[in-house]
Amino acid sequence: MKAWLEFSPKKVNKAIISDLMRDYDISFNIHRADITPKGGKMLVEISGNQSKEGVEFLEREGIHVSPIKRVVKKDEEKCVDCGACVSLCPVKAISNTEDWTIEVDDQICIGCDFCTSSCPTRAIKVTK
Amino acid sequence: MKTVDEINQRIKDGDAVVVTAAEMTRIVREDGAEKAAEEIDVVTTGTFGAMCSSGVFINFGHTDPPIKMTKTYLNGVEAYSGLAAVDAYLGATQPNRSPDIGLAYGGAHIIEDLIRGEEVELVAEAYGTDCYPLTELKTQITLDKLNQAIMVNPRNCYQNYAAATNSTEETLYTYMGTLLPQMGNVTYSSAGELSPLLNDPYFQTIGLGTRIFLCGAEGYIIGEGTQHSTESERKNGVPVSPSGTLMLKGDLKDMDSEYVRGATMPKYGPTLYVGAGIPIPVLNEDIALRTGISDEDIGCRIMDYGVPRRSRPPVKETNYQELRSGVIELEGQDVPTSSLSSYKKALEIAEELKAWIDKGKFLLTNPVEMLPSTGQSVNPLEIRRPFILVKDLKSKKLILAYPTDDISHVAKKMVQNNINHLPVVDDKHKLLGIVTSWDIANAVAKGKNKLMDVMTKKVIIAREDEPADVIARRLDKHEISGLPIIDKDNRVKGMITAEDISRLIVDGPDDEEEGD
Structure with missing residues (x-):
């Protein structure tokens, strides 16, 4: 699953992520992170056998976990299926299908916005 | 051997055999050019790419009292009006005069809006003469009220184009799209085996007067385009670098926004995605063989756009099969590739043109004059001021x-x-x-x-x-x-x-x- 983890200022000094990694059978990928002494947010991908238990642990530790449903959306009207965005995506969330339609996978997208700013017809939107 | 007239008779009789350039590649590979030349009458090509050298001649009609427009703006985008009183040429790449809008909405976007039937604001200024006393006007126009709106594109359908990468440490924003640092990606533009001029590389059938598909309407080739050149190095008969070009004309009133779009290359500027499809009559075995060209046979040079000079160094010579695979190897690294033109739309255009011919509503033309096929090269512009290093x-x-x-x-x-x-x-x-x-x-x-x-x-x-x-x-x-x-x-x-x-x-x- 992909989720935003919200850290309150009280939690930023605790080694919660390393406890999570040590105690649960999960793999953990940090896509984005912006944490300062005033708190912050981290966009992560959690997978593995104990993801559910891992998320429960995070919540017990006082981290607000908000799973992401839809991140990226293609405007079918505006998109001309050129593919300018394909090579810019750092996580390969954008691809060509058999018939050369551009497809974006919101499960993989990390919301970096590189495609949205580079789209010639402004056809991709990332919602946060 | 066939003639265009014979093919037209078959189209009228409903007997013509029409295939797309992608289908022709398979047919020639499987059956050979000789058999393909006998069986196939027309090959339809298609391309849908960013073509900056595009624009529209507009005649607004005369006001009462009349005005001789010297400056015209359409939704804030200037059209050139150094023509007769109410004529103007709106170029695709003209940015908006409002700095807040700038590159985001320019000439190309106005062209799309007009085709969509949207109302566009016209502002004109004039110096006033005895016969044209009015000095300013502001009104709304729509495409159907204009006397003429004729698309005339001085350079479209480049016969092959370079692919782009960037060796520098910073992201570059170019007419070849966004180029990531350290050769992080490669972009390319040509439709490869579907591209019109790669299917008739010696201009044996295409010329002034060839009727074509242009942005959903019937249009015409009105000559070679600007920067047309014929002397590039060839591989399998097709140039490996940008060569021939076309000047195209069509009526904006008949166009369909499905096949023409305003766009902006980020931090570069507005450009028009033009959809063009050209029918190639299969008159003989040689033409059949040429239209049978495959992505694999079409060479393409990857250039380093990190060098902002006229002659950019090639990084690698590749082909369209490799580019289209999505990944290419550059200096030991797997680098992702992006097409800037839409292959999906190019295929749709070739299919649409094929359907027009199949239904008998589109006939082929004999060109009035062929395009120059030798002796054309592009001269650089030298700056008189000494070049300072x-x-x-x-x-x-x-x-x-x-x-x-x-x-x-x-x-x-x-x-x-x-x-x-x-x-x-x-x-x-x-x-x-x-x-x-x-x-x-x-x-x-x-x-x-x-x-x-x-x-x-x-x-x-x-x-x-x-x-x-x-x-x-x-x-x-x-x-x-x-x-x-x-x-x-x-x-x-x-x-x-x-x-x-x-x-x-x-x-x-x-x-x-x-x-x-």
């Missing part, structure tokens, strides 16, 4: 600092020489970093003593063989006031500042250097 600039005494230098010593050096930047080098004069008077102030404020701790290690540099204009752009882009000049071994040869560049603009190059 960084190494031609008058260099001041070279002042350097060393990483172990004491801050107070460096401060003294700056004050004594009246400079704000100091390159930091090793004992062989190789560049390690740069330090500015601001860095020194910062060091004092934070109580740091050694230069090593305060210098900037990531330095924007100028090379000796780069033009001064390129450096001016670099200073501006990074909002810095000076950078070190280095030779090919990374040794510092001098400093160049914004002041040096502005002095160059005011005074021109040094007299002594003009003499040689």
Whole structure:
């Protein structure tokens, strides 16, 4: 699953992520992170056998976990299926299908916005 | 051997065999060119790509009292009106005059909006004459009310094009799209085996008067396009670099926004995605063979757009099969590729044109004149003002600092020489970093003593063989006031500042250097 983890200022000094990694059978990928002494947010991908238990642990530790449903959306009207965005995506969330339609996978997208700013017809939107 | 007239008779009888260029590639591969020439009558091509050299001639109609428009703006985008009283040419790449909108909505977007039937605001200015007294107007127009709106594109459908990558350390925004640093991606533009001029590489059937599919309407080729060239190196009969071009014409009123779109290349500017499809009559075996060309057989050079010069160095020669696979190997790395033109739309256009011919509503034409197929090359524009390279600039005494230098010593050096930047080098004069008077102030404020701790290690540099204009752009882009000049071994040869560049603009190059 992909989720935003919200850290309150009280939690930023605790080694919660390393406890999570040590105690649960999960793999953990940090896509984005912006944490300062005033708190912050981290966009992560959690997978593995104990993801559910891992998320429960995070919540017990006082981290607000908000799973992401839809991140990226293609405007079918505006998109001309050129593919300018394909090579810019750092996580390969954008691809060509058999018939050369551009497809974006919101499960993989990390919301970096590189495609949205580079789209010639402004056809991709990332919602946060 | 067949003639265009014979093929047209078959189209009228409903007997013509029409295939797309992609289908023809398979047919020629499987059955051979001889059999394909007998069986196939027409091959339809297609392309849907960003074609900057596009625009529309508009006649607005006369007002009462009349006006001789000298400046015209459509939704804030200027159209050229140095024509008769109410004629103008709206170019696709013209940015919006409002700085807030700028590149986001330009000429190409107006063209799309007109085709969609949207209302567009017209503002015109004039100096007023006895016969045209009105000096300004503001009104709304729609495409159906215009007397004429004729798309005339001076250069479309390039016969092949380069692919682009970027070897520098920073992201570049170009007409070839966004190019990631350190050759992080490759972009390409041609529709490859579907592309019109790659299917008739010697212009055996295409010429002035060829009827075509243009943006959903019937259009015509009205001659070779600007920058048309014929002398490029060829591989399998097709040029491996940009060569032939077409000038196209069509009626905006018959066009469909499905096949023409306004777009903006980020931080580059507006451009028009033009959909064009050209039918190629299969008159003989040679033409059949040419239309059978495959992506694999069409060569393409990947150029380094990190070099902002007219001649960019090729990084690799590849082909469209490889480019279209999505990944290409460059210097040992797998690099993702992007098409800037829509292959999906190109296929749709070839299919649509095929359907028009199949239904008997589109007949082929014999060109009135063929396109030039030899002896055409593109001349560069030489700038009369002497071309100034960084190494031609008058260099001041070279002042350097060393990483172990004491801050107070460096401060003294700056004050004594009246400079704000100091390159930091090793004992062989190789560049390690740069330090500015601001860095020194910062060091004092934070109580740091050694230069090593305060210098900037990531330095924007100028090379000796780069033009001064390129450096001016670099200073501006990074909002810095000076950078070190280095030779090919990374040794510092001098400093160049914004002041040096502005002095160059005011005074021109040094007299002594003009003499040689």
